[in-house]
Amino acid sequence: MHEYEIVYIFRSSLTSEEIDGKLERFHALLTEQTGQISAVEHWGKRQLAYPIGKERNGHYVVAQFEVEPASLPEFERLLKLDEDLLRYLIVLSEGELPLPPSMRTDMRTETARGERPPESGPDGGGEPEAEVKSEPETESEPETEPEAETEPEAESEPEPETEPEPEPETEPEPEEEKD
Template structure:
């Protein structure tokens, strides 16, 4: 089956449980059409480059999907009518990235840099 990466942005005023619910709803749509979700990453609440529908921030969620094209069409149809989803994008890929995505690695690197600076400040 073809491989896809699907990223969607959810409104900033949702609770984390609601964002998790959106991700599980997407998983249910894909599995209903005999596809499977290989990996789910919730990148958290992040700033947007520009305002979208009066939102300055959004929850980012990425899904690695192994599913037929009709499952992706249904997923995109459901995303388009869901008021909690601001934007979404699906890209067909040759293979899924192993391990955490670049966004997750970036967050880990930023956290480690902050703790290093804090340690240096405390030592001085």
């Protein structure tokens, strides 16, 4: 048994009842034997980054399931027969829950701040955007200097959360060593 994750993209003209019906049919094949569906998350209608066929929008559904690898080929055959399923992707689950539909931007910042408020707050805001958009070397130098100054300030702030570690910097270091 392996845990998988599947993303479906349905034609956006389908009603939610039709989609539910299709999902039920697909998942029935998985649960028929020993499989198990652990989570189904509807993202709803979303604009595609590029048109697939003539469709510009798609209805996204993410599901996690546990099933014998041997039953996947038959499952995929069923998926391919469905004309209203624009696309699907099955990957081994990375153990994360599917992200909610449109909350993803908020989710990202919330989790980042929730885990390590002092450091990731300023970093997540200004620095990355400047890196992606403009790559002038002259600008990046003065940028990093004030950042280094702000960091110790942020660290010295006592956190209301119950973190036993006095220095938040101890966390990222072991990861770098692994690489």
